[in-house]
Amino acid sequence: MATEKLFYENVYCKTFQAKVLSCAAGKHGFDVVLDKTAFYPEGGGQPGDTGYLADVRVTDTHEANGEIVHYCEKPLDVGSNVEGRIDWERRLSLMQLHSGEHILSGIVHRRFGYDNVGFHMGADMVTIDFSGVLTEEDLKAVEREANEVVWENREIKITFPSAQELEQIPYRSKKVLTGDVRIVTIENADICACCGTHVTRTGEIGLIKIFSCVKFHEGVRLEILCGMRAYEYVNRLMEQNRKNSALLSAKPTETNAAAERMAEELASVKYRVSQVENELFSLKAKAYAGENDVLLFESAMGPDAVRRFADAILAGCTGRIAIFAGDDETGYKYALCKKDGDLRETVKALNAACNGRGGGKPFFAQGSVQASRAQLEAFFASLG
Numbered sequence: 514m515a516t517e518k519l520f521y522e523n524v525y526c527k528t529f530q531a532k533v534l535s536c537a538a539g540k541h542g543f544d545v546v547l548d549k550t551a552f553y554p555e556g557g558g559q560p561g562d563t564g565y566l567a568d569v570r571v572t573d574t575h576e577a578n579g580e581i582v583h584y585c586e587k588p589l590d591v592g593s594n595v596e597g598r599i600d601w602e603r604r605l606s607l608m609q610l611h612s613g614e615h616i617l618s619g620i621v622h623r624r625f626g627y628d629n630v631g632f633h634m635g636a637d638m639v640t641i642d643f644s645g646v647l648t649e650e651d652l653k654a655v656e657r658e659a660n661e662v663v664w665e666n667r668e669i670k671i672t673f674p675s676a677q678e679l680e681q682i683p684y685r686s687k688k689v690l691t692g693d694v695r696i697v698t699i700e701n702a703d704i705c706a707c708c709g710t711h712v713t714r715t716g717e718i719g720l721i722k723i724f725s726c727v728k729f730h731e732g733v734r735l736e737i738l739c740g741m742r743a744y745e746y747v748n749r750l751m752e753q754n755r756k757n758s759a760l761l762s763a764k765p766t767e768t769n770a771a772a773e774r775m776a777e778e779l780a781s782v783k784y785r786v787s788q789v790e791n792e793l794f795s796l797k798a799k800a801y802a803g804e805n806d807v808l809l810f811e812s813a814m815g816p817d818a819v820r821r822f823a824d825a826i827l828a829g830c831t832g833r834i835a836i837f838a839g840d841d842e843t844g845y846k847y848a849l850c851k852k853d854g855d856l857r858e859t860v861k862a863l864n865a866a867c868n869g870r871g872g873g874k875p876f877f878a879q880g881s882v883q884a885s886r887a888q889l890e891a892f893f894a895s896l897g
């Protein structure tokens with residue numbers, strides 16, 4: 514006896530009474546089959562339902578060999594009557610996403626003739642792949658029209674047309690279908706063959722939001738969310754913007770302009786710092802002019818500054834120059850150089866002796882070491 518599909522009779526059925534027809538140990542706990550169920554089995558891009566049968570957790574629902582199988586964490590007595598309860602908020606959000614996806618796909622198909630060639634409901638984002646390219650302007654127009662369909666609260670109808678009727682219906686479908694075809698019609702927006710669960714009026718979707726669009730194969734991949742999931746994600750974005758707004762002392766609608774100003778300021782400060790550093794480096798370098806080997810320890814600076822300092826000394830010094838910037842706690846960045854020299858063996862030995870990494874050209878190497886100043890001094894003393 515095939516399980517009665519309560520999720521098709523009434524898509525809003527949250528709890529129900531059913532009889533356990535079979536229960537067998539499976540890969541996902543216990544596979545339970547009921548005489549009727551409101552648990553939607555994974556299909557058409559929509560994940561299977563979760564919930565409870567009596568007090569036993571249902572972790573997923575799948576259709577296999579024509580049977581709807583509930584993956585249960587514990588066994589249930591065959592022949593017993595159980596109350597089923599689906600995780601309603603999760604299911605409603607999946608229905609909002611699924612119906613929203615149909616609306617977007619229908620609009621893209623009508624406006625541009627592109628097909629939906631991939632649909633994935635991920636934990637964070639839902640993706641839809643289209644067979645052609647959409648511009649930012651196109652996306653704005655599509656999103657706007659999709660939400661107008663929501664605001665107009667149009668009916669979503671499920672029908673099973675005869676083969677003859679079907680020939681006259683311009684419905685979207687991913688494959689050639691035979692037998693009973695379930696058609697989901699969203700008034701003036703989309704007609705599509707689909708086995709999933711949908712809300713009955715578009716108003717229930719609440720919001721359809723496109724978050725990103727990237728090139729994918731010959732077309733594009735969109736990240737979208739609808740309903741509850743869109744609401745929660747927009748809240749997260751707003752929280753980020755609220756914090757940025759406080760940090761930048763800018764109105765929430767003006768954070769980007771403030772961030773741009775800050776980035777410009779930072780770039781000019783960095784430029785000024787490097788100018789001052791260069792002046793300092795050339796002053797300091799004068800003290801080493803004409804010296805042979807130089808070993809210097811400086812406070813922490815970036816690899817670029819270490820390089821510029823080494824360059825400044827190199828200009829007036831013929832010996833081996835070793836600069837270490839940092840401290841014993843966090844390690845040192847180094848530059849090791851010698852005019853027309855070949856320090857490859859020295860660099861190798863330094864890295865080996867002082868827990869370092871780095872390299873470069875024969876006459877100029879850069880890297881870092883995790884060693885103390887005493888260890889480094891001992892290493893250079895050993896070189897003579």
Ligand SMILES: [Zn+2]
Binds near residue numbers: 557611706
């Ligand atoms: Zn569908």
